[in-house]
Amino acid sequence: MTAKVVRVASGQGFWGDWLEAPRRQVEGGPVDYLMLDYLAEVTMSILQKQKERDPSMGYARDFIGAMDSVLPAVADRGVKVIANAGGVNPPACAAAVRELAAKRGASGALRIGVVTGDDLLPRLDELIDSGHPLLNMDTGAPLSTVRDRVLSANAYIGSAPIVEALARGANVVITGRSTDTALTMAPLRHEFAWGPTDWDRLAAGIVAGHILECGAQCSGGNCLYDWRNIPDLANVGYPIVEATADGAFTVTKHPGTGGRVSTQSVAEQLVYEMGDPHSYITPDVVADFTTIRLEAAGEDRVRVHGIRGREATDKLKVSIAYRAGFKAVGTLVYAWPDALEKAQLADRVLRERLDQLGLRFESVLTEFVGVSATHGALAGPAGDVPEVQLRVGVRGDDRAAVERFTREIAPLVLNGPPSVTGFAGGRPKVEELVAYWPALVDKRVVATRVEVLA
């Protein structure tokens, strides 16, 4: 008898990822679960603003289109979908999916699990008053210092509520701020009945989740290693994990797709956004990335094994977003000859005018795109390049000052240095800034709830 294999496919690495990927993942070959990751830190505050304007919003709308494209696979072939598309409003997201299913005549085919409890915004004052100061992990300051500017506050929750939803028969699970890795680990934990203290296997599930959570970034996308020879990126195959009960798994992609799964492409994803590799802390387990073994296991197949984990901490990370002023970025393009010198002169002229106007900013940053924007002084001298984009950004609390800055770019076209173009985009727009306040909270004060809608 061969060992049971569970296949989890990644169909979305962030909100805005390739719309084709979810359907290609369920149609390109056998998969058991489709994992869709929609949430980045910035996403939660955007969704909160949307929900304030319309109480039926506040989730990742792209997910409804994704569900539409995979509905036949879910209804007819038993593929299950797990997504943190719920944002700050998982029940509204679930309602939209039910509406879609009704429209497609598939209402009877869906059992939607809805996970809530991560949203701490309505509870912030109660938490602060009852001795949870939500200290900033970087600065140590208590949240009370920015309380009146908070936009959203969500605890990163783990795999347990998703496992519960699957155990109760859900074939679509919608969460809010679940960790990205829990979306992959939960179905493995459910299928293989891993216990809550099965540290090594839980850690393996987390590593599988880290590999999948950025979509094609482990299967040839954004891969520096041998990038010229990575085949057919136009049809890049998103990654799939094939896991067994012992916690070992193989990373692969559907046959006939582009991209490449190699030990190098997987290693690049493993080190992405890594902190201390000995302690990759999640709500479920602390995984040790220095124990991961990678082995080439055939064409576009990498076997991953040997992963060790240890007991989770008694805290959850909380991501809090708060209003932090305004910014605007203006650009102009200067042409050969002496493009850089012209752009530098324009920058000096602009700054002198900002000074004369008495405008004060927290930060003014100038970059010369084509010369120094990505690597700064490390790039060395540029020579007489064909063109340089002058890119000036300002940031500050005074909206009117940032607004005034946006009016000072276009005049430079007629009253500044010569050989300038590239202003067709019009006046830069003023953006409201959102800052992040990372904090920890005791696990026991966050109660998740699972509802399964038939």
Place this chain on the structure above:
Amino acid sequence: MKVRLVDIAHARSGDKGDTANVGVIALKPEWYPLLAAHLTRERVASHFRGAITGIVERFELPNLGALNFLLHGALDGGGTLSLKTDAQGKVFSTALLRLTLDVPDAEARSLGLPRAPEPA
């Protein structure tokens, strides 16, 4: 002998708040010990001097033939606040690969390391 990091390693970078991480991976597993010996925290900190405002941390992952560096104060306040083009530290990876190592000739030859081209 001068050896360019870009000729012996690949890399990927990302962000966490105002910190950029750069994972540097040896192109060949047998080159990892050389990376681990020569690509020190101090060497990387001096490479990025003036470009970051905080300290550099370094972690070893011999299992992946990789080193992980945390560059603190690299992102002008971090992701959403930053005015930088590279607000999320995506290309600190290749900025680190601009570094050149001085490797003793015998060691470089025995490992078959490519020699850095002479500056034009």
